[in-house]
Amino acid sequence: MTQVAKKVTLKDIAEQIGCSKAVVSTVLNRSKGNTGVSQPMREKIQQVASEMGYRPNYSSQSLARQKTMTFGAFIPPQPWGSIGSTYESVIFRGIEKACQELDYDLLVFNRFGDQRHENCVEKLYQRRVDGLFLLHAHGGSDWLEGFLKTGVPIVGVDYSNPEDTVDAVTFDNIGAIDLAVNHLHELGHRRIGYMGLCTDRHVPDHVLRRNAYRVAMTSRDLPVDEAWIFDETKQLIPDHVVLDENQLSPSANYILSLPVDQRPTAVITYNDKLAVNLIQDLISQGIEVPHDMSVISVDDSDICKMMRPRITSMRHPLEEMGYRAGYLLHQRTLAENNDAKPIHELFTSEVVERQTTLCPR
Amino acid sequence: MTQVAKKVTLKDIAEQIGCSKAVVSTVLNRSKGNTGVSQPMREKIQQVASEMGYRPNYSSQSLARQKTMTFGAFIPPQPWGSIGSTYESVIFRGIEKACQELDYDLLVFNRFGDQRHENCVEKLYQRRVDGLFLLHAHGGSDWLEGFLKTGVPIVGVDYSNPEDTVDAVTFDNIGAIDLAVNHLHELGHRRIGYMGLCTDRHVPDHVLRRNAYRVAMTSRDLPVDEAWIFDETKQLIPDHVVLDENQLSPSANYILSLPVDQRPTAVITYNDKLAVNLIQDLISQGIEVPHDMSVISVDDSDICKMMRPRITSMRHPLEEMGYRAGYLLHQRTLAENNDAKPIHELFTSEVVERQTTLCPR
DNA sequence: CACATATGGGCCGAGGAGGGT
DNA sequence: GACCCTCCTCGGCCCATATGT
CATH class of the missing domain: 3.40.50.2300 (Response regulator)
Known part of the structure; x- marks a missing residue:
């Protein structure tokens, strides 16, 4: 019963009715070759086309119109x-x-x-x-x-x-980081850090966001302690290195290595994944988030909603x-x-x- | 400098060389119209085509070959x-x-x-x-x-x-659930539950998995306590209802409502999302996962790796x-x-x- | 006559310019 | 001017038909 319906073309319809292809084309596909078509003819064509199950052939239209849509x-x-x-x-x-x-x-x-x-x-x-x-x-x-x-x-x-x-x-990007810093600042934070990537590749967004962080901080007269910035300058991790899943993430490790009184009270992470790992590791080590440390991430992917605590993040439109x-x-x-x-x-x-x-x- | 390079066609190449389109088509697009083309002609065509930057037109090929690829x-x-x-x-x-x-x-x-x-x-x-x-x-x-x-x-x-x-x-689906039950059984669990959907829609996979769970249990002579099954028969939540994010998830709530000695020691969840919510809620209520309760989910999406504890799950190929x-x-x-x-x-x-x-x- | 090689022109299915009543 | 038709185009495919050796 798989009747691969014989394809119906403009010509078929034209022959059936006894008119030219051009008129049919005008009526069915709004081609501009013809200006006016009488109402009876128009209806007749539409009716026959519908009966025969006409569909314009895509490839042919593309070729003629020089457009693939x-x-x-x-x-x-x-x-x-x-x-x-x-x-x-x-x-x-x-x-x-x-x-x-x-x-x-x-x-x-x-x-x-x-x-x-x-x-x-x-x-x-x-x-x-x-x-x-x-x-x-x-x-x-x-x-x-x-x-x-x-x-x-x-x-x-x-x-x-x-x-x-x-x-x-x-x-x-720059505005996003500025808003993140602003959010933390308004909450009362002054010791704000940035947790970035450790890759050896050049990732433009990472560089952009890190710079934006510095600018946002200084423009608010907030201190920028280099110890609050974690990135490839602190620990270089080439892309081919696979981290042990049972170890703490590098950024969590780094923060824990800082003397308690020298840690930031809040950090911005380069992206959500970093935040997820960081937060879970901090909590596992007895550092409460957000009570001991606030974390705001960038990108607002689905995971931010799924984690407990749910992650504050920068959403891009x-x-x-x-x-x-x-x-x-x-x-x-x-x-x-x-x-x-x-x-x-x-x-x-x-x-x-x-x-x-x-x-x- | 945006020279929208005039499109080069077979005809252009043929004219340039002084031969017919057919040969060119045979050489460049392996069309079957001609059987043999001499080596010199072949090379000449390829050279000229390359010089002129010929590319076969997609729409035209589709039309002629009756295939859009x-x-x-x-x-x-x-x-x-x-x-x-x-x-x-x-x-x-x-x-x-x-x-x-x-x-x-x-x-x-x-x-x-x-x-x-x-x-x-x-x-x-x-x-x-x-x-x-x-x-x-x-x-x-x-x-x-x-x-x-x-x-x-x-x-x-x-x-x-x-x-x-x-x-x-x-x-x-059925085999997957059987393997999940088997995994828990081999660990020593006998009191195994199933946490499903509460929707009012018909979700074939949910029904399939729930049935498979029952079959897998009885085939191993494991008890099936209806109290261990959570689904729309226990709590119907129409799709349009939006749950309060600050409340416990329905499945966690349900398990907590059971007397401690009547709870399953392990559960299979319909999918990862249910597992994520369940696990986090159980932990927040002082029930250790996996020590107090094992959880295995189905689908193995990325989130299983990201959560701590990392979620055991059924991976489909x-x-x-x-x-x-x-x-x-x-x-x-x-x-x-x-x-x-x-x-x-x-x-x-x-x-x-x-x-x-x-x-x- | 067989064989290798090349050509012309119709075809795929539509669009549209120009002409005729 | 309203309405419709003929014919050519888009670009590549391929059958039928030449040539030459």
Whole structure:
């Protein structure tokens, strides 16, 4: 009973009715070849099309219209993985919402980093997509040029340090850290630390956030004790090193190594994962969170809600960013000349106060 | 400097060289129109194509070959969301790996459930994709018929209770629960409970797992005390009800309500999220996990590794399932007649022992 | 005559310019 | 001007048909 319904084409309908393909095309697919079609003819065509189960052929339409009505989404290979997946999911939700509204489909390139970017570039040359979302890449990447040369419109999403040659939608990293410091400061903290990454790779966001932390502190006349900053300068952990799961996390270890009276009363962590490990380790060592130490993390992934105590975190408007990126890309697609100045939009993050921040003892 | 490189076609190359399009097509895109092309001609064509930067046009190839070299992935709307995202990500990784190997692209339909399935069905009729992955749907859905009628090959992934009309790749729910019971039994537990969902919706997996629990218990001559089973029959919580985050979770509450000597010594939870809440609440109420009570969850999402104590859980081979589904779909695509009997493949889950299961006191 | 090699032109299924009543 | 038709285009695929050796 699997009657692979013989595909019905415009020609079939035209023959059935006894008119030309052009009229049928005009009525069914709003093609602009013809201006006016009489009401009776219009209805007749619609009726027959419906009876025969006509559907426009996608490939054919793409060829004729020189448009695939598809956007691609490219995610560069990431060594960090794990928590990233939900992070991207939220951006995706926004992108998809926009795409649905604009009637674009979404092609996933390299969702998990196995595919090299050269493959993606080839797809662009083949005009497989009308535009491309570039997810959390960062400025200065050597391969960006390859994408741009294809002439296919590109919008970066969560693209830190965007160069002047590409549209980008980003959240305000510096502002986020400033708000975090502000939150702790308002609670009465003055001894505020920053727990960052220990990797030997260059992670732009880490550098950005650490600098932003220093600026936010000094702009409030708060002291910055180098002992409150934990990062690769304190303990370098190359990416290939696998930490023993039964040991305390490096950041917890570090804080515990500080004399009690020299510890910060609150810390900002580079991301949620660091916060999760830190908090659990501190609690296991008898340091109460938030009573003995406040912790605020950055990114506000699902895990912040699931942990007890629930983690105070900086939430970025990732979904809005993705949504906005969709419309920006659509704009570029419509534009005749793509010489228009690249657009950089900055989104503001917010504090989501939960249970890991409190006034100091 | 945005020279939107004039697209180079077969015709351009043919004119440049002074030969016909057909030969060029044979050499560059392996089209079968011609059998033999001389070596000099072959090299000349390749050289010129490379110089001019020729790329086959995707839409045109699709039209001529009647193939889009694209698979779609459809995820039905899910009321539960949240943790599901990482769950699907793992399946996706497998699907993508297969697609990359087979040179198919992946179109995401309805990643977040805003889009209705009718839209997706239309895409199938338009021959936008050569095949479709149907992610964690379940048998008996009223809309499946709509997909099948299009004649486009479909493979269900994580598709419980698959009907006889569709290929499906599933993990063995019943076997997973049996292994979980077995794990606890081997540790010495006899008083084993099951903490399920309290929703008013019909969730096939929940029903399946609860039944499997009963079967696994009786097959080992273990007692099944109805008081050890927590689900919608004990406390019905409609989906629209939002629980107070500051209260204990229903399952923890329930266990605490039992007289100490009537509690199970170990429980299996329907999924990881339930386990996370249960464990944290039990600990907060002075019940040590695993010393006072063992907990094993099902699904083994990332959170199991992040929690302290780390959660023992049942891991499903989701990536392998996705990967396998890719090849199954490809097979269907190649088949002349799709009358071949639908294939149902069952994958086995495994216990990942961590820190929440131990022998009873 | 067989064989290797190359060509012309119709085809896939739609879009659309220009012309005719 | 309202309405409809013919014919060519998009870019690649491939069958049928030449050539030459």
